[in-house]
Amino acid sequence: MRPSVISNNSPRVIGTGTALPGNYVDQEQLSSRLRELWEKRYSDLRRFDKIQGALGITGRHLALPIEEYIPLDTFAKTNDAWLRVAPEIGAVAAELALERAGLKPRDVDHLFFVTVTGIAVPSIDTRVISALGMRKEIKRTPIFGLGCVAGAAGTARAADYIRAFPSEVAMLLSVELCSLTLQREDLSIANVIASGLFGDGAAAMLIGGNTPAATGPQVIATRSLVFPNTEEILGWEIVDSGFKIVLSSKLTDLVRANILDEVDSFLATQQIDRSDICHWIAHAGGPKVLETLEGALALPEAALARSWRSLQSVGNLSSASVMFILDELLEDNAAAPGDYGLIIGMGPGFSVELVLLKW
Structure with missing residues (x-):
């Protein structure tokens, strides 16, 4: 392809x-x-x-x-x-x-x-x-x-x-x-x-789009995934007192079983692989989620350092989490021209979003 x-x-x-x-x-x-x-x-x-x-x-x-x-x-x-x-x-x-x-x-x-x-x-x-x-x-x-x-x-x-x-x-x-x-x-x-x-x-x-003077990363590819029959894995139950958390212990098993193939097949559409990713911008979902991502994707040491740091300092910020991590990356000027970055978001559904960036 x-x-x-x-x-x-x-x-x-x-x-x-x-x-x-x-x-x-x-x-x-x-x-x-x-x-x-x-x-x-x-x-x-x-x-x-x-x-x-x-x-x-x-x-x-x-x-x-x-x-x-x-x-x-x-x-x-x-x-x-x-x-x-x-x-x-x-x-x-x-x-x-x-x-x-x-x-x-x-x-x-x-x-x-x-x-x-x-x-x-x-x-x-x-x-x-x-x-x-x-x-x-x-x-x-x-x-x-x-x-x-x-x-x-x-x-x-x-x-x-x-x-x-x-x-x-x-x-x-x-x-x-x-x-x-x-x-x-x-x-x-x-x-x-x-x-x-x-x-x-x-x-x-x-x-x-038409911003030739801008220096931020380009969004070159995205992939959306919704896994069938996983509604009970993560989400809200609406009760009289508001939003009651739904959080299954099966979440990390689902991530472990699927994330490697999904990431690799997505990157293959751009003729790159995991070794080409310089910056991993993974949702700071919690210690078990980050450990599962590190293991399943065989990531190098400190690949998710920014995610771990965000989790430690402010907790899981839900949808804002990956945006905080990307913001820190950009403010530190840590990316060089030609670098690839991958945003990984996970949420109710069970759903996954992958966004490939290039500087």
Whole structure:
């Protein structure tokens, strides 16, 4: 199969930006507060402590000061908090991406918005559009329900759009406030893991076509995968109190059984292989997920160092995770002309998104 032809008009990442809420709490304090919440009903506190400690996270940023979570005892209250905070940090990330790209808010033609931690109609992107002063003619594609895979999937969909309209600029915006989905009555192992794993943050990415002066990576190929009959592996169960985590122990088995063949066959369409990938931008799903990726793909030592570092410092940021990792890579100027990078996103469905970049 012939490789894709890379032209000057190929979709290119021309700016990225990230934002974290100002309420940082170290992991020890968070675990202590959760322990207090559950200690009278949880049958095995030693197991709770072991799970929390095994996540290897030093701290996380929260949408609200930790004391303000106590009154949030209904889905309506947590979603109202999401409605207040999400547009604020989303606008900060978007402004930073625009600044780095040398663009104004009115230069954006299409805004793709992804989240899985709150619900709004109209969607939150309308508030960001108003806050930044974007054009009223802007096109919008809000996407809900892709979960952790949405950062990679959104990148692919924005790149598809720019292939069709190379003279335009697309923005991908992710806002995930995972702390507001905490289920205080759920004592399942899945919820104990999730309570210690997920963090809050926002990320933005700008993709353009006719940008010959830009130096960001080109999106040269993408692949979307949905594995049949895997709906019970990962996702949300919608209950009276909001979003209840669905997280099966079979997740890593599914990754281990499939990811190698899928990555290799995808790269083969571009006549390259894993040894050609200089930069691995893998979703920081958790220690077991990253260990599984390292083993299944036979990655060299430190190939996922940025993913591990992101997980340790801010936790799993759901759809924003790969965008944070790519942002760090770009800000460090770690890539050289001709380098390949691969974004790997995984999420509910079970679904996988692969995005091949070239500098």
